[in-house]
Amino acid sequence: MEPAVIALESIRKYYYMGDFVIKAVDDVTMRIARGEYTAVMGPSGSGKSTVMHLIGCLDSPSEGTIYIEGEDTSELDEEDLAYLRNAKIGFVFQQFNLLMKLNALDNVMTPLMYAGYPLRERRALAEHTLELVGLRDRMKHRPNELSGGQKQRIAIARALVNDPSIILADEPTGALDTVTGEQIMDLFEDINSRGKTVIMVTHDPEVSSRCRRTIHLRDGKIVEDS
Amino acid sequence: MFTEFIKLALQSMVTSKLRTLLSLLGIVIGVASVITIVNLGESASKSIQADIAAAGVETISVSPRTRDREVRRTFDLEMADRIRSEIPGVYRIIPTHQFNTTVRFQNRTYDGTVMGVSDEYAETMDYQAAEGAFFSDMDNEEFRQVAVLGSLAAEDLFPDGGGVGEYIRIMRGGTARTFRVAGIMEEKSSSFNIQFNQNVYIPYNTYANRVTSIDFVRSYLIRTEEGADVLAVADEIDEFLERVVGSGHYYIFTPSTIADMASSITNTLSMVLASIAAISLLVGGIGIMNIMLVSVAERTTEIGIRKAIGASPRRILTQFLIEAVTLTLVGGILGIAAGIGLSSAAVRFFDWSFYPMVNIYFLAAGFSMAVGGFFGLYPAVKAAKLDPIEALNYE
Ligand SMILES: Nc1ncnc2c1ncn2[C@@H]1O[C@H](COP(=O)(O)OP(=O)(O)OP(=O)(O)O)[C@@H](O)[C@H]1O
Ligand SMILES: [Mg+2]
Numbered sequence: 001m002e003p004a005v006i007a008l009e010s011i012r013k014y015y016y017m018g019d020f021v022i023k024a025v026d027d028v029t030m031r032i033a034r035g036e037y038t039a040v041m042g043p044s045g046s047g048k049s050t051v052m053h054l055i056g057c058l059d060s061p062s063e064g065t066i067y068i069e070g071e072d073t074s075e076l077d078e079e080d081l082a083y084l085r086n087a088k089i090g091f092v093f094q095q096f097n098l099l100m101k102l103n104a105l106d107n108v109m110t111p112l113m114y115a116g117y118p119l120r121e122r123r124a125l126a127e128h129t130l131e132l133v134g135l136r137d138r139m140k141h142r143p144n145e146l147s148g149g150q151k152q153r154i155a156i157a158r159a160l161v162n163d164p165s166i167i168l169a170d171e172p173t174g175a176l177d178t179v180t181g182e183q184i185m186d187l188f189e190d191i192n193s194r195g196k197t198v199i200m201v202t203h204d205p206e207v208s209s210r211c212r213r214t215i216h217l218r219d220g221k222i223v224e225d226s
Numbered sequence: 227m228f229t230e231f232i233k234l235a236l237q238s239m240v241t242s243k244l245r246t247l248l249s250l251l252g253i254v255i256g257v258a259s260v261i262t263i264v265n266l267g268e269s270a271s272k273s274i275q276a277d278i279a280a281a282g283v284e285t286i287s288v289s290p291r292t293r294d295r296e297v298r299r300t301f302d303l304e305m306a307d308r309i310r311s312e313i314p315g316v317y318r319i320i321p322t323h324q325f326n327t328t329v330r331f332q333n334r335t336y337d338g339t340v341m342g343v344s345d346e347y348a349e350t351m352d353y354q355a356a357e358g359a360f361f362s363d364m365d366n367e368e369f370r371q372v373a374v375l376g377s378l379a380a381e382d383l384f385p386d387g388g389g390v391g392e393y394i395r396i397m398r399g400g401t402a403r404t405f406r407v408a409g410i411m412e413e414k415s416s417s418f419n420i421q422f423n424q425n426v427y428i429p430y431n432t433y434a435n436r437v438t439s440i441d442f443v444r445s446y447l448i449r450t451e452e453g454a455d456v457l458a459v460a461d462e463i464d465e466f467l468e469r470v471v472g473s474g475h476y477y478i479f480t481p482s483t484i485a486d487m488a489s490s491i492t493n494t495l496s497m498v499l500a501s502i503a504a505i506s507l508l509v510g511g512i513g514i515m516n517i518m519l520v521s522v523a524e525r526t527t528e529i530g531i532r533k534a535i536g537a538s539p540r541r542i543l544t545q546f547l548i549e550a551v552t553l554t555l556v557g558g559i560l561g562i563a564a565g566i567g568l569s570s571a572a573v574r575f576f577d578w579s580f581y582p583m584v585n586i587y588f589l590a591a592g593f594s595m596a597v598g599g600f601f602g603l604y605p606a607v608k609a610a611k612l613d614p615i616e617a618l619n620y621e
Contacts, residue, residue, distance in 0.1 A: 058534055079538045086536020092440045097531045099617065101237065111229060114536045158535060 003070050004031035005166060005197045011064035013220075024050040025061070027221035032199065034165070039193040039208035040201045042217035043106055048201045051217070052170045055199065056091045057081045069165065086114050090159025094170040096151040098143040104130065104154045105139040111162045129161040130154070133187060140154050150178035156187060159194075167191060169200040173207065185210060231545045235552040238521070246553065249517035252510025253557030253597060254564060257590050259503035261565020263496045264586045266572055270492040273578035285351075286460050287479045288467070289445040298481050301442045303430075305470075309446070314461045315454035318350045321430050323444040329426055330395045330402070331378065336382040340396055341425045342433025347410070348374075350449050353422060359389035365408070366429035369436055373405040376423040377413040384410075396426070398437050456480055510557065511601035518550050518568040518605035518619030529609050532615030546609045550602020551595045558594025562587050 013025035025047045032038060040048050053059040054066060057073055066073045066086060076084065085091070098107050110124040117125070130136045133153040143151050152172060159167055169188065173181030185207060192198045200211065208214045216224035237244045272410070288309075290301045306319045324341040347353070348360035363373045373394060380389055389410055395402040405428060414422040434440055451460045460480050467476050529542060537545075566582065573580045 013373055052617055058618075067519070079540065082538035082541075085534065091534055093534075093618075097527075097534065099528060100454060101234070101528075111535045112319070112530070112540055114532075114538070162536070 004061075004067070005034045005036075005069055006030075006032040006199075007067040008051075008055070009065045009067075011051075011054060011057070011061045011066065013047070013054060013058055014062045023053065023220045028064075028217075028220070028222055030215065030222065030225070032197060034197055035192070035195055036197055036199075036213060037189070037211050038199045039211035039214040040199060040217065041203070041205075041208055042223075046217040047220040048217055049170055050220075052168050052199070055166075055215055056089050056168050057084050058091070059185075082114075086111055087162060088164050088166060090156075090162070090164045090167045092152070092155050092159050092167065092172045094171040094174040096143070096148075096155045096175075098145055098151060098154060098158075103140050103142050104135060104146070107143070107154055108139075108157045108161050111158060115162055126157070126161055129157040132160070133157045147180075148176050149183065151188070152180075152184055154177060156184070156191075160191065165197060167196050167198045169198070171201050171203065173202070173204070179205075228548060232552050234545075235549040238549075239556065241555065242590060245517065246556075249513040250510070250553065250557035250560065251510075252506045252513045253554050253594055254510075254561040256503045256506035256510050257561025257594055258568055259499045259506060259594075260590055261562055261586060262569040262572065263499045263503070264583050265565065265569035265580070266499075267492050267496055268583045269569070269573045269578045269581045270576070270579040271489060273573075274489070276477050276579065285481070286448040286450070286456065286463065287445050287475045287477075288448065289479075290388075290442060290471075291477050292475045294475075295441075297471055298442045300471050301446075301476075303443070306446055307441065307462075307531055309448070310462060313459065313466060315450050315459040315462070316448055317451040317454075318346050318579070320344050320347050320350055320447040321443040322347075322447060323430070323438070323440055324425075325398070325438070328397045329383065330397070331383040331389075331392060334383050334385075336379050336426075338376075338379050338424045338426060339421075340398075340433070340437075341427050342430040342437075343427055344430045345432040347427065347447075350415075351420075351422075352445065353414055354412045355409040356412040358407070359407050359562040360427070361429050362377040366431050369432045370429060371403060371405045371432060371436065372429065373531035374409040374411060376411055376425045376427070378423040379426050380410040394426075396428070396437065401445040403437060411579045428512045435513065454465045457482060480528065500515050508599060510554075511597050514550055514554055514598055515601040515604060517553070518546065518602050521549070522546065522605050522609045525609075526612065528618040530614050530620065533612070533614040534618065542612075543610040546606035547599060547602050550606065554594045554598030554602075555591060558591045559596070562590055565590075568605060 008028055008030045011025055011028045012023065015024055017023040026050060040051065042048050050059070054061055057068070060074070068088060073081065073084070099110065102110070105126055108129055109122045112122040112125055127136060127139065130139050133156055135150060135153050135157065138146060138150060143154070146154070172188070173184050176184060188198055188200065189210065200207070202208055214226060215222055231242050243245065290298050292298055303321055306321050308569055310319045312315050320446045322341060322343050326339050329336045329338065329340070345361055345366045348355065355374070360374050361370070365372050373396070375383065375389065383394060384392070389407050392407050393404050394407060396405055411422070418424060430439070448463070450456050457480060462479055464478055532542060569582070570580050
């Protein structure tokens with residue numbers, strides 16, 4: 001069997017609020033193979049976002065080990081984790097999280113700047129990726145001049161531009177209307193068909209039915225994996 | 227990457243101009259003070275050196291410094307002869323005395339200074355007559371009522387030219403005395419405390435016996451022999467006077483002592499400005515730290531986003547340091563401009579020539595950047611250490 005692209009081993013994430021312990025993630029173990037297209041579902045507060053942040057190396061677990069492409073992330077320092085987030089993972093947020101002062105092109109070019117590409121290559125790659133998400137004609141616009149769907153396309157382009165193997169999306173259609181949401185879903189399917197491993201949080205059974213695998217969370221635990 | 231961050235920094239400066247300006251005030255004042263100090267010091271010393279060079283001769287001047295009439299009376303013409311004969315290196319010694327008054331020609335008046343000097347004055351001071359001639363030793367010996375006009379006096383009394391051979395009246399204590407104009411002098415730039423052009427010169431003996439009844443010389447102008455060491459001669463005169471009139475009863479000025487005085491004035495000024503500069507730069511630095519902390523807080527979400535797409539702590543640190551340095555560099559440039567304006571105005575006020583020190587501009591710009599780097603470090607470290615998720619969820 002090919003080693004998993006993502007592996008979580010007995011992951012726990014606890015928040016301590018005075019005497020309370022909030023078990024946001026409670027003993028989760030999962031393996032995601034290369035090229036998989038996975039949906040994560042569960043009621044609000046079940047720990048979906050927390051799991052995604054942990055996989056995306058934006059957060060570190062209280063207990064357990066996370067492997068990204070076989071590498072034990074608990075042994076990495078902040079600089080290495082930044083490299084991982086930049087090169088191996090593309091994260092798409094529900095609220096887009098674009099840099100408001102920069103136009104679409106500059107937003108998409110930013111990960112390439114951190115990757116150390118020279119300006120000319122950055123431009124070429126970013127324009128190419130914007131073309132891929134169908135927004136080449138809007139690349140000089142700032143986020144506040146664009147619709148929600150367009151913003152999410154820019155965010156997706158930004159996640160894709162550095163050619164990471166993993167795309168993580170936390171309710172990417174949550175802030176969009178149905179039609180626009182479906183277009184975005186088509187885009188993710190297209191991305192997956194190009195060989196990227198995609199994990200997506202969603203509340204929409206329609207969306208999860210289009211994925212090959214769905215993981216259900218409840219109270220920080222996996223209750224179903226099919 | 228640097229250019230992106232500089233662009234971003236300038237952009238955010240433009241969007242909040244007033245806040246930026248206020249936070250930069252300390253840096254601007256600090257740098258302006260430094261530039262003023264340096265330009266002023268440089269202009270002062272260069273101007274004084276130029277004055278010494280323009281005077282052409284190193285003149286020593288000696289004056290009584292006492293209200294005791296008995297001591298003061300020892301400063302007489304005989305003392306002048308003794309200094310000339312007893313101190314080697316003394317070439318000429320000119321007794322002088324002066325008062326301010328009104329001089330009239332027909333219905334024209336001139337308010338200026340009447341100076342009693344011996345006939346050797348013009349030659350000693352390298353001062354040429356434009357028309358006629360300076361008065362002679364005979365004029366002096368025989369207490370003749372002849373006068374020689376400085377160029378400003380001549381302009382006022384004889385605006386249409388001429389004047390030599392005319393009779394002017396010099397007022398003193400309610401009485402007017404008539405003097406024949408023997409000569410009109412060329413213009414000569416002032417050196418130290420002698421304003422040549424505004425004087426009306428009359429023979430010393432006439433001054434002391436006919437016009438006034440003074441019994442002491444206000445000041446001796448001494449010129450040394452060619453090649454003599456002026457300061458050594460001044461020391462000898464000092465020793466001689468200490469013996470004859472006692473210490474503390476006289477002043478000795480050489481161009482060097484005047485230069486020293488001027489530089490001590492500018493030194494005091496420099497000290498004051500230097501302390502202003504130090505305090506302002508400290509306050510300015512704290513202002514920068516403050517605005518950078520505000521900026522980091524305001525842009526927490528931006529920092530979270532940047533971290534999420536792969537900015538390492540070092541990159542975030544670099545971004546905020548560049549921003550602080552860009553900010554202070556702009557402050558430094560404003561300060562340099564203000565300093566140039568201030569110092570050139572001050573130089574005009576002191577009547578020196580402006581000798582700006584351009585090297586210091588680059589140094590000041592570099593120093594402002596260093597202040598930005600130093601005081602921007604803490605906010606930048608704070609930004610770099612932010613937790614990505616906490617930063618993203620920050621309201
Ligand atoms: N920083 C935090 N401090 C304390 N508790 C937290 C923190 N972040 C998350 N939690 C808690 O952890 C649990 C899981 O939160 P999480 O955001 O992962 O849920 P979710 O499944 O994404 O929910 P939703 O569908 O509403 O987005 C929740 O109970 C939440 O209140
Ligand atoms: Mg969530």
